[in-house]
Amino acid sequence: MKSRPQTHPSARAQHKILVVGAGIAGLSAAFRLQQAGYDVSVLESTSHVGGRMWTDEVDGFRIDTGAAMLPDSYHQMRRLIRDAGLTQDVVPSGDVYGFLRDGRIHRFGKHIPLDLLTTRLLSARSKLRLLRLAADTRRLGDRIDFRDLTRAPEADESCIAYTDRRLNEELFDYLIEPLSTNYYFAPPEELSMTHVYLAAGSALGTGYFNSPRGVAFLPRGLARQLDVRHRTRVLSIEENEDSVTVTCTDHRGEHRETAAACVIAVPGPSVAGIWPGLPAPMRTYLSRLRYSTCLHVSFGLSARPREPSMWIFVPRREYPGGLGLCLDHNRAPGRAPDGKGLITLYWPTHASEDLYDLPDADVTAQALRDLERLNLFPGLAQRIEMTSVSRCRPCVPLTHPGSIAELHDGLRSLDRASRVMLAGDYFSFGSTNAALTSGEVAASRLTVTLEARRPHRD
Ligand SMILES: Cc1cc2nc3c(=O)[nH]c(=O)nc-3n(C[C@H](O)[C@H](O)[C@H](O)COP(=O)(O)OP(=O)(O)OC[C@H]3O[C@@H](n4cnc5c(N)ncnc54)[C@H](O)[C@@H]3O)c2cc1C
Numbered sequence: 498m499k500s501r502p503q504t505h506p507s508a509r510a511q512h513k514i515l516v517v518g519a520g521i522a523g524l525s526a527a528f529r530l531q532q533a534g535y536d537v538s539v540l541e542s543t544s545h546v547g548g549r550m551w552t553d554e555v556d557g558f559r560i561d562t563g564a565a566m567l568p569d570s571y572h573q574m575r576r577l578i579r580d581a582g583l584t585q586d587v588v589p590s591g592d593v594y595g596f597l598r599d600g601r602i603h604r605f606g607k608h609i610p611l612d613l614l615t616t617r618l619l620s621a622r623s624k625l626r627l628l629r630l631a632a633d634t635r636r637l638g639d640r641i642d643f644r645d646l647t648r649a650p651e652a653d654e655s656c657i658a659y660t661d662r663r664l665n666e667e668l669f670d671y672l673i674e675p676l677s678t679n680y681y682f683a684p685p686e687e688l689s690m691t692h693v694y695l696a697a698g699s700a701l702g703t704g705y706f707n708s709p710r711g712v713a714f715l716p717r718g719l720a721r722q723l724d725v726r727h728r729t730r731v732l733s734i735e736e737n738e739d740s741v742t743v744t745c746t747d748h749r750g751e752h753r754e755t756a757a758a759c760v761i762a763v764p765g766p767s768v769a770g771i772w773p774g775l776p777a778p779m780r781t782y783l784s785r786l787r788y789s790t791c792l793h794v795s796f797g798l799s800a801r802p803r804e805p806s807m808w809i810f811v812p813r814r815e816y817p818g819g820l821g822l823c824l825d826h827n828r829a830p831g832r833a834p835d836g837k838g839l840i841t842l843y844w845p846t847h848a849s850e851d852l853y854d855l856p857d858a859d860v861t862a863q864a865l866r867d868l869e870r871l872n873l874f875p876g877l878a879q880r881i882e883m884t885s886v887s888r889c890r891p892c893v894p895l896t897h898p899g900s901i902a903e904l905h906d907g908l909r910s911l912d913r914a915s916r917v918m919l920a921g922d923y924f925s926f927g928s929t930n931a932a933l934t935s936g937e938v939a940a941s942r943l944t945v946t947l948e949a950r951r952p953h954r955d
Pocket of ligand 1: 517518519520521522523540541542543545546547548549550562563564565566567729730731732762763764767771791889891892893920921922926927928929930932
């Protein structure tokens with residue numbers, strides 16, 4: 498069989514592609530499509546790029562309002578950083594996690610197997626039980642793949658059922674629950690074990706990187722090389738035989754634009770609203786998928802506490818509802834001016850929902866009460882010189898037990914040769930790298946589709 502001739506990049510430039518959403522999924526799709534030679538524009542409803550990968554600057558402190566941690570296991574992100582010429586922007590960053598138990602912080606770094614052996618966080622009995630989790634992880638092997646969650650259907654079991662079957666109460670209280678609360682801001686009762694495997698696999702026992710300018714360095718760096726139209730909200734997308742029609746509203750009011758193809762890179766809950774052509778099984782998957790809510794409060798401090806961890810897991814066994822405490826100045830450089838500190842308190846979903854609509858002053862007061870009750874940093878209140886509240890809804894997708902089968906049906910219903918492609922973290926777990934990878938996959942599929950449909954005319 499003769500292979501089809503490849504379209505020359507200069508011919509591809511005649512094809513307009515619109516990307517909806519300038520989060521990391523949309524920007525990575527746009528960057529790869531532009532690299533392939535297409536004429537790409539990104540339509541973003543807000544006034545800044547990055548979506549849930551953003552950094553606010555307040556009085557000299559840098560607050561990562563969404564994603565904060567970038568583990569070395571994010572190979573696709575490292576490659577994109579390199580290809581976009583941003584390598585000089587990143588440096589190795591903090592990698593020590595702390596787990597609170599009985600008022601003591603138990604620390605884990607890159608050498609987690611050794612740390613686990615020697616830690617006093619867990620009893621000897623639990624350490625032995627942990628070998629079962631290690632064995633199960635090994636058995637699942639590379640089928641636990643963030644690029645395709647459907648490859649390990651047996652991992653789609655509730656965390657509670659798995660704990661009852663394989664672990665014990667102590668491991669649930671001091672490992673499974675804090676991991677779920679701190680990584681997904683959700684209780685383990687609502688989560689599938691798939692998520693625990695993914696979180697543990699990508700984030701524990703690894704190094705981390707980050708940028709002194711905040712995680713927004715990446716969306717900003719990509720956007721500088723792209724045509725991004727801010728304050729442009731897409732209202733609907735229609736696929737035609739030879740094109741797509743995008744209806745949007747911007748400073749000119751509501752109007753329609755035609756393009757050869759488009760990538761929809763908005764959060765899962767918004768997809769169905771703008772794409773009436775979304776196949777029913779994917780619509781069902783997205784309508785049932787829940788996202789967590791996260792409210793967090795950052796405190797800029799005149800001096801740093803001595804604690805070396807970059808993140809402290811506060812299990813709900815130790816504190817009602819559980820918490821996450823990030824010591825941002827240990828997590829990544831550039832978050833606080835020299836000698837100063839930055840600490841962020843993260844509430845899990847249910848507490849975040851209760852506080853979400855309160856005024857910032859009330860939210861900040863509650864965060865302070867929690868910090869004082871925890872009493873990990875005595876005298877902290879006297880050192881506060883800046884406070885900032887961040888609200889994230891939707892925060893990250895929560896794959897509940899059973900949703901992998903729905904995802905499987907949803908994926909099968911998508912036409913791989915469609916001119917409309919989806920990208921976002923809802924294909925995987927809530928991570929910047931998963932969102933970015935979905936954008937790259939969408940870009941490469943569109944390239945194949947457009948190539949297959951047009952070669953004889955170019
Ligand atoms: C509090 C929090 C902590 C997190 N921690 C981490 C972490 O430590 N590490 C990690 O890797 N990940 C983390 N994540 C997850 C990660 O941030 C997300 O999974 C990822 O950024 C999602 O990217 P996205 O491009 O799919 O979506 P988004 O970033 O949500 O981007 C979607 C974009 O689409 C725009 N948009 C929406 N509707 C329209 C429309 N109709 N028209 C035009 N534009 C539209 C939005 O304004 C937005 O800019 C965290 C997330 C949160 C919220």
